[in-house]
Amino acid sequence: MLALSGYPLGLRFVFVDPVPNAPGGQIAEQIVADYADAAAHARLAECDVVTYEFESVPEAAAQKLAERVLVLPPPSALATAQDRLSEKRCFQKLGVPTAPFAPVSTLPELERAVADIGLPAVLKTRRLGYDGKGQFVLRKPEDVALAWAELGGVSLLLEGFVRFERELSLLGVRGKDGSTVFYPLVENHHRDGILRVTWAPAPNVTPELQARAEHYSQLLLDKLDYVGVLALELFELGGDLYANEMAPRVHNSGHFSIEGAETSQFENHLRAVLGLPLGATAVREPCAMLNLVGALPQPESVLEVPGAHLHFYGKAPRPGRKVGHITVTAPTRAELEARVARLSTLPGAV
Amino acid sequence: MLALSGYPLGLRFVFVDPVPNAPGGQIAEQIVADYADAAAHARLAECDVVTYEFESVPEAAAQKLAERVLVLPPPSALATAQDRLSEKRCFQKLGVPTAPFAPVSTLPELERAVADIGLPAVLKTRRLGYDGKGQFVLRKPEDVALAWAELGGVSLLLEGFVRFERELSLLGVRGKDGSTVFYPLVENHHRDGILRVTWAPAPNVTPELQARAEHYSQLLLDKLDYVGVLALELFELGGDLYANEMAPRVHNSGHFSIEGAETSQFENHLRAVLGLPLGATAVREPCAMLNLVGALPQPESVLEVPGAHLHFYGKAPRPGRKVGHITVTAPTRAELEARVARLSTLPGAV
Numbered sequence: 001m002l003a004l005s006g007y008p009l010g011l012r013f014v015f016v017d018p019v020p021n022a023p024g025g026q027i028a029e030q031i032v033a034d035y036a037d038a039a040a041h042a043r044l045a046e047c048d049v050v051t052y053e054f055e056s057v058p059e060a061a062a063q064k065l066a067e068r069v070l071v072l073p074p075p076s077a078l079a080t081a082q083d084r085l086s087e088k089r090c091f092q093k094l095g096v097p098t099a100p101f102a103p104v105s106t107l108p109e110l111e112r113a114v115a116d117i118g119l120p121a122v123l124k125t126r127r128l129g130y131d132g133k134g135q136f137v138l139r140k141p142e143d144v145a146l147a148w149a150e151l152g153g154v155s156l157l158l159e160g161f162v163r164f165e166r167e168l169s170l171l172g173v174r175g176k177d178g179s180t181v182f183y184p185l186v187e188n189h190h191r192d193g194i195l196r197v198t199w200a201p202a203p204n205v206t207p208e209l210q211a212r213a214e215h216y217s218q219l220l221l222d223k224l225d226y227v228g229v230l231a232l233e234l235f236e237l238g239g240d241l242y243a244n245e246m247a248p249r250v251h252n253s254g255h256f257s258i259e260g261a262e263t264s265q266f267e268n269h270l271r272a273v274l275g276l277p278l279g280a281t282a283v284r285e286p287c288a289m290l291n292l293v294g295a296l297p298q299p300e301s302v303l304e305v306p307g308a309h310l311h312f313y314g315k316a317p318r319p320g321r322k323v324g325h326i327t328v329t330a331p332t333r334a335e336l337e338a339r340v341a342r343l344s345t346l347p348g349a350v
Numbered sequence: 351m352l353a354l355s356g357y358p359l360g361l362r363f364v365f366v367d368p369v370p371n372a373p374g375g376q377i378a379e380q381i382v383a384d385y386a387d388a389a390a391h392a393r394l395a396e397c398d399v400v401t402y403e404f405e406s407v408p409e410a411a412a413q414k415l416a417e418r419v420l421v422l423p424p425p426s427a428l429a430t431a432q433d434r435l436s437e438k439r440c441f442q443k444l445g446v447p448t449a450p451f452a453p454v455s456t457l458p459e460l461e462r463a464v465a466d467i468g469l470p471a472v473l474k475t476r477r478l479g480y481d482g483k484g485q486f487v488l489r490k491p492e493d494v495a496l497a498w499a500e501l502g503g504v505s506l507l508l509e510g511f512v513r514f515e516r517e518l519s520l521l522g523v524r525g526k527d528g529s530t531v532f533y534p535l536v537e538n539h540h541r542d543g544i545l546r547v548t549w550a551p552a553p554n555v556t557p558e559l560q561a562r563a564e565h566y567s568q569l570l571l572d573k574l575d576y577v578g579v580l581a582l583e584l585f586e587l588g589g590d591l592y593a594n595e596m597a598p599r600v601h602n603s604g605h606f607s608i609e610g611a612e613t614s615q616f617e618n619h620l621r622a623v624l625g626l627p628l629g630a631t632a633v634r635e636p637c638a639m640l641n642l643v644g645a646l647p648q649p650e651s652v653l654e655v656p657g658a659h660l661h662f663y664g665k666a667p668r669p670g671r672k673v674g675h676i677t678v679t680a681p682t683r684a685e686l687e688a689r690v691a692r693l694s695t696l697p698g699a700v
Binding site: 004007008009010012026027028262263267271274276277279280284285296299300303304306307309310311312314324329 | 354357358359360362376377378612613617621624626627629630634635646649650653654656657659660661662664674679
């Protein structure tokens with residue numbers, strides 16, 4: 001999606017991905033290699049700028065590459081976002097509210113953290129978690145041993161469980177010159193830890209709530225000397241916002257923006273890392289994004305729904321794998337809900 | 351632009367173009383070959399469907415290919431549109447108004463046609479004219495000899511000169527099942543025979559005018575058993591519409607639709623030739639398209655204008671060559687005009 005939005009800007013792309021025939025490689029040059037591969041770095045060093053859309057690129061590889069070519073967002077931001085403890089401490093230092101948290105490396109530390117934070121709580125690996133993987137929800141004292149058996153042995157973080165009313169996310173974009181734009185808050189619905197539906201804009205968002213979310217994002221963007229799209233996941237509870245995590249990349253909850261916003265997150269990410277002026281982020285019509293997980297519907301069945309647009313990623317369907325998404329717009333929220341209800345019956349979107 | 355709109359639908363593309371490194375070849379497989387080349391046909395015959403975005407593909411080549419693979423729009427429609435006389439007779443037969451016209455092959459025939467139709471009139475080659483090439487405007491009797499000296503020797507057509515108030519165009523799309531959708535009429539401004547600016551929707555279009563244009567397009571689409579996007583260029587004069595010509599392909603005056611319409615003409619063309627449901631054609635905000643001719647502006651200078659989006663085609667600039675376009679949207683027509691005025695000062699758009 002980055003390449004598709006960049007070709008009209010006259011850009012050319014080289015993708016590094018260890019998996020052959022990755023989506024990017026189907027429409028541009030792909031180097032099949034590890035992210036730290038020397039030959040891959042030599043090829044990337046010929047580019048004007050290197051960016052990532054996968055946050056688990058090893059920081060060391062990104063730092064090494066940054067000695068030879070401009071790498072944005074800065075590898076230090078990648079490092080902060082990769083480690084849940086650094087991330088939470090960054091939130092804390094900036095005064096961005098979060099659930100209470102504590103680092104955990106041993107079973108006694110876990111027991112102490114549970115005593116401090118209370119239950120329910122969520123035990124998470126500090127690194128490499130995504131789509132709900134590497135997480136264990138502790139609801140009762142007996143769960144402590146189960147959680148430790150499941151996740152113990154790597155660096156962990158225990159977080160208090162926010163009984164949030166809903167999950168929102170904010171896409172912020174910061175340019176090389178420090179200018180920023182923000183998309184409207186969107187509302188995210190997960191199942192089994194995987195994002196299934198995003199509503200854009202999120203309903204019932206006051207200007208104050210939007211401003212508060214933008215303030216938090218602005219603090220992070222400036223602190224990290226960030227350039228590009230930064231996604232900030234937030235819990236809403238009683239009118240307050242708690243930062244859950246940030247993703248230093250274009251984000252699934254921003255996919256709606258291809259049809260739903262004046263400038264897509266992909267184009268704005270590229271504009272940012274290239275030092276070009278950022279584009280408008282307005283959402284003109286109520287919009288929703290439905291992920292296609294584990295299966296692909298017949299294109300006809302999607303496209304016959306008014307306002308629906310299809311995005312296949314060129315990935316083979318596997319259980320739990322995101323293989324595409326649908327964006328749908330409508331003139332009113334009620335009509336949008338009807339269209340989403342209809343699309344939600346299709347394979348992959350069920 | 352077809353490929354960029356088709357990738358999200360899960361499509362793959364093979365382009366045939368005699369010019370190496372054509373725009374399509376920069377983002378997909380390109381066969382560098384003549385349109386009638388046997389090896390190229392063998393490769394195309396492996397596709398599900400073949401279409402064209404260049405109306406001068408020889409009809410014989412298209413017909414031959416159609417014996418092996420589905421070719422849409424039908425080669426017969428291509429043939430009708432390639433020959434100005436067939437095209438005008440098709441309009442005439444269907445009751446679609448045109449300027450008076452007469453075929454011309456000899457100087458005496460030209461003199462007779464001028465006597466019948468009167469001056470001013472336009473002498474045009476029957477085939478291979480585009481961007482104002484192969485045309486001669488006759489204003490006074492002495493121009494007859496000059497026009498003949500310039501164009502004589504090939505099959506010609508003399509047309510009465512419509513002193514039109516403005517040029518409009520209508521993009522119609524017909525699906526395999528005969529369903530049709532139409533975009534709002536757009537207003538086109540040329541200079542030196544080359545389209546420079548399209549306003550979408552055209553201002554001051556009554557529902558009756560839109561309905562009449564759609565009626566004419568519907569007659570053509572059905573008569574030609576058409577599948578895909580058909581552009582119909584119309585002159586408006588005193589509330590009446592006169593068909594100028596049709597283009598059996600996605601059309602420059604429809605480029606605005608990438609950002610400006612709910613479904614782009616490119617996606618709708620692909621949906622049509624694949625037998626998929628057609629997408630909505632609504633234009634939500636006033637929009638304009640500025641061609642970039644002979645030169646490319648600095649991307650910054652375009653993107654700093656609110657609502658502006660850039661499309662470079664990967665072509666080297668040459669005088670008179672279309673090398674890209676800018677789309678710009680705005681909440682009001684007045685604001686749109688201000689933005690267009692600003693963009694109109696840039697290299698390529700001047």
